[in-house]
Amino acid sequence: MLENLTDRMSKALRNLRGIGKLTEENMAEALKEVRTALLSADVHFKVARQFVEDVKAAAMGQEVLASVTPGQQIVKIINDELVKLLGEGAGQLLDKKPLRIMLVGLHGSGKTTTSAKLAKRLAKEGYRPALVGCDIYRPAAIDQLETLCRQENFRCYTDRNSKDVPKIGRAGMEWAKEQDANLIIFDTAGRLQIDHDLIEEVKKLRDKIVPDEVLLVADAALGQEAVNVAQHFNDAVHLTGIVLTKLDGDARGGAALSMKTITGVPIKFMGTGEKMDDFEIFHADRMAQRILGMGDVVSLVEKAQENIDEKEAQRLAEKMQRAEFDFEDFLAQMRQVKKMGSIGSLMKMMPGMSGIEIGDAEENRLKQTEAIILSMTVQERRKPMILNASRRKRIADGSGTSVRDVNQLIKQFGQMRKMMKMMGGSKGRKLMKKFGGMGGGKGGMPDLSGLGGGGKGLPPGLGL
Structure with a gap:
């Protein structure tokens, strides 16, 4: 819903961030873009006008901090005024029973x-x-x-x-x-x-x-x-x-x-x-x-804490460190991530990712990857090395995909396992420790970026 407003506000903020010295002229020009962004998003004209006036009054009444640029301070003021406009705090119901x-x-x-x-x-x-x-x-x-x-x-x-x-x-x-x-x-x-x-x-x-x-x-x-x-x-x-x-x-x-x-x-x-x-x-x-x-x-x-089983995440992380991660584990991880919502909705919660479009094609790739894995037998999921040409043909027919799609998934999965094996050694553990145990720490989720094609611009761990 907010993409149009976010795009316009981001453009206005980019211009504001570049301001080296605040003057009434350059601030008026930048705030004009903010007002246009609000009006184009169907914000009531009285609300848009009052919002811009409040931002201007707050900006002119503050001294610029030495640790930030004038443009950054204006962005902070806009954020604060936007919070006031939406209603400060979280929506709370009366705490009573019944x-x-x-x-x-x-x-x-x-x-x-x-x-x-x-x-x-x-x-x-x-x-x-x-x-x-x-x-x-x-x-x-x-x-x-x-x-x-x-x-x-x-x-x-x-x-x-x-x-x-x-x-x-x-x-x-x-x-x-x-x-x-x-x-x-x-x-x-x-x-x-x-x-x-x-x-x-x-x-x-x-x-x-x-x-x-x-x-x-x-x-x-x-x-x-x-x-x-x-x-x-x-x-x-x-x-x-x-x-x-x-x-x-x-x-x-x-x-x-x-x-x-x-x-x-x-x-x-x-x-x-x-x-x-x-x-x-x-x-x-x-x-x-x-x-x-x-x-x-x-x-x-909060979504992750609510939908992802911590013990299961820990089990997957430990298997990854031992390079024992198989298609059964991959399927379990996919299903945990899906509980949190669509990849597109998750991307919008990530800083700087709101402009990246996750369309039906990327979501369909996830479904295709799941269909391929579900078409494997339990033995094939646990031992991918037994997937010969005839098995791959059967999996492709069963999942409604091509042998090429199956081959690509298996190849990427093999590359990922090799990387896990490397990261499981002493050098890998030192590297993981240096970067805070990303992908393999307690409760961490393995980096499965790229598997199944991956969406353009998807971050590691969500490309799947």
């Missing part, structure tokens, strides 16, 4: 999916969730909610006969208490646009269930219209937070930068994909760094 959360929003914003994603995230924090279906208008809404709850083993309350939404909400809340749930999420109906009936319904439901949190689920692709929607809902039901969805799409990102300022309501969560785990706490400082092309290493590390 916790009642009502989700509101327009039709198609992703409320039902978000309710299940939110329940899954909070379940990891010790909550016992129950979801209540209050959308009686969309035919598939109840079916979708029940399917998601079965998939994640959540409690679910629905009533296909009643048309009284406040009554359904109250009955669902009482039922959830009987089920010993300490997190109750109410999935409400939406409309294609704000109307009187929608607002009255959510008001009555709110009065009946008295939620602790009222979260607006807003589609980031709506641009400035999302800001207007947020303002309407806030005036009607007093929002406590916003969930931005579809941040993996091609929206220009302006909604994220405008909502907090216009409504005064913090963004608490964001949906970053279609999978149930593609749901993150909104950190203003991390989002600011992503927008400015600085990556988000903290979120990347």
Whole structure:
């Protein structure tokens, strides 16, 4: 979503970094580019204007530190002001049990999916969730909610006969208490646009269930219209937070930068994909760094800690050091990395990598590599040296690839094993120690760059 904004802001920052001496003239020119970048990304014009004025005021009121250049100091000021614009700190819900959360929003914003994603995230924090279906208008809404709850083993309350939404909400809340749930999420109906009936319904439901949190689920692709929607809902039901969805799409990102300022309501969560785990706490400082092309290493590390089994990573690292790493191990590593998300989404979290495009071709190479390995027998994966011409032909046919593809993967795998053998010696251990045990330390992941073709510009360990 943020690529367009990031590209434009990066260009503006490059010009700023080159400033040797700050003057009103050269700063005005550079900040004009920043303002243009914001406006082109659908940021509200009042927000863009105020942002530039705040940056200018902060810059003119500071003395340049001896340890940095004037341009670097301006970049730091822009980062700080961007954090303020997005809402300082991380999005936090009320710390209480039981916790009642009502989700509101327009039709198609992703409320039902978000309710299940939110329940899954909070379940990891010790909550016992129950979801209540209050959308009686969309035919598939109840079916979708029940399917998601079965998939994640959540409690679910629905009533296909009643048309009284406040009554359904109250009955669902009482039922959830009987089920010993300490997190109750109410999935409400939406409309294609704000109307009187929608607002009255959510008001009555709110009065009946008295939620602790009222979260607006807003589609980031709506641009400035999302800001207007947020303002309407806030005036009607007093929002406590916003969930931005579809941040993996091609929206220009302006909604994220405008909502907090216009409504005064913090963004608490964001949906970053279609999978149930593609749901993150909104950190203003991390989002600011992503927008400015600085990556988000903290979120990347958190994803790794959450999805990668440390004991398995340690086992793979030790096998690598003994040069015993085989295709079984490689497949295990691929699957651990895949749990963290697509390679493209991981790349965007790395400093300086936001401009590198990871398209379908690179993702398909990973799938092709996995298909080739899965077409091998267990014995072939553990002993690649037995892969003769007839076996390679069978593997190619079984994986829907060519013998050339299979040969290339085996050749690259052999080269990698030779390198592992070299690194496993005394000289290699000294070198690994010198560089902090990269790729082979405790919990480290082996460098498998290049295997399966590798994406252009991919860093070691993610080329696969």
